Amino acid sequence: MSFPIHRPRRLRQTPALRRLVAETRLHPAELILPVFIREGLTEPAPLQSMPGIVQHTTDTLKRAAVEAAELGLGGIMLFGVPETRDAVGSASLDPEGVLNAAIRSVRAEVGDDLVVMSDVCLDEFTDHGHCGVLDAQGRVDNDATLEIYAQMAVAQAEAGAHVLGPSGMMDGQVAVIRQALDAAGQQDVSIVAYAAKYASAFYGPFREAVDSQLKGDRRTYQMDAANRREAILEVELDLEEGADMIMVKPAMSYLDILADVASMSPVPVAAYQISGEYAMIEAAAANGWIDRKASILESVLGIRRAGANLVLTYWAPEIAGWLREG
Numbered sequence: 001m002s003f004p005i006h007r008p009r010r011l012r013q014t015p016a017l018r019r020l021v022a023e024t025r026l027h028p029a030e031l032i033l034p035v036f037i038r039e040g041l042t043e044p045a046p047l048q049s050m051p052g053i054v055q056h057t058t059d060t061l062k063r064a065a066v067e068a069a070e071l072g073l074g075g076i077m078l079f080g081v082p083e084t085r086d087a088v089g090s091a092s093l094d095p096e097g098v099l100n101a102a103i104r105s106v107r108a109e110v111g112d113d114l115v116v117m118s119d120v121c122l123d124e125f126t127d128h129g130h131c132g133v134l135d136a137q138g139r140v141d142n143d144a145t146l147e148i149y150a151q152m153a154v155a156q157a158e159a160g161a162h163v164l165g166p167s168g169m170m171d172g173q174v175a176v177i178r179q180a181l182d183a184a185g186q187q188d189v190s191i192v193a194y195a196a197k198y199a200s201a202f203y204g205p206f207r208e209a210v211d212s213q214l215k216g217d218r219r220t221y222q223m224d225a226a227n228r229r230e231a232i233l234e235v236e237l238d239l240e241e242g243a244d245m246i247m248v249k250p251a252m253s254y255l256d257i258l259a260d261v262a263s264m265s266p267v268p269v270a271a272y273q274i275s276g277e278y279a280m281i282e283a284a285a286a287n288g289w290i291d292r293k294a295s296i297l298e299s300v301l302g303i304r305r306a307g308a309n310l311v312l313t314y315w316a317p318e319i320a321g322w323l324r325e326g
């Protein structure tokens with residue numbers, strides 16, 4: 001009988017040994033907290049499908065941003081929910097509109113201590129819920145949408161965003177936004193491009209969070225879950241167009257995409273652990289079916305291990321608290 005010479009188990013014997021040889025670690029600085037602010041709220045509004053997450057008022061948003069900075073989080077990503085919507089999402093361009101005003105107040109609160117990011121997309125602002133404007137046949141009009149994104153981007157940069165996140169999956173969106181920012185003297189504002197964003201059933205709870213008016217789906221502009229190679233094309237295009245960082249979204253069902261992208265990207269790679277991923281773990285934990293804390297940490301570690309430098313996660317503050325406790 002011969003025994004194995006290599007015994008990988010040796011390095012697993014104590015917590016200190018496991019810590020020594022851990023290939024991936026979590027740190028608050030690589031976590032980004034997505035937040036929702038809703039116009040006209042006097043109290044924060046809890047989201048039924050995302051237990052523990054709220055739509056913020058201006059005051060509670062400011063507090064969340066200060067807390068995020070104190071916890072040493074990497075950044076905050078702002079989503080706005082307007083009171084009134086129309087076919088072209090006009091409220092997105094209003095300097096006093098919910099999102100632009102929120103960017104301004106968060107920046108006033110945290111200065112440069114926290115990276116302030118904002119969503120450049122029309123779905124929260126349109127009365128039909130699509131990420132762009134529609135043509136006469138009711139299809140999302142790519143190029144007409146780009147013109148609005150360009151203006152939105154400048155408005156958000158002028159409000160004080162450090163990083164803009166175009167999430168609408170219009171072709172050419174990064175190039176148009178980069179040009180508009182540069183022409184407006186905003187050369188230092190960065191773009192995190194939602195490069196490989198898939199049409200996902202796991203966005204469900206987000207639609208409640210932003211009060212989405214969408215009927216139908218986004219399959220004509222977001223990627224098909226069947227496709228892997230195409231993600232590389234999307235990333236290459238966004239890099240050529242000037243993306244400073246790129247994103248893969250969702251995260252957990254797309255770890256192969258994340259690994260592919262991480263292996264070829266010369267710029268930082270972010271992954272978005274989306275609302276449905278949050279909701280699934282919370283729901284299973286609430287039923288006592290899984291260990292909540294261990295599952296959350298494992299899920300984010302897996303996303304980092306697959307190659308994400310940055311993770312957008314609704315658990316960012318809680319994870320940072322746990323990491324601080326050690």
Ligand code: PBG
Pocket residue numbers: 119121122123124131167168202203204205206207218273274275276
């Ligand atoms: C679109 C947008 C979506 C999310 C972020 N930006 C929804 C969609 O594409 O339908 C989803 C985020 C999440 O589910 O947590 N502006």
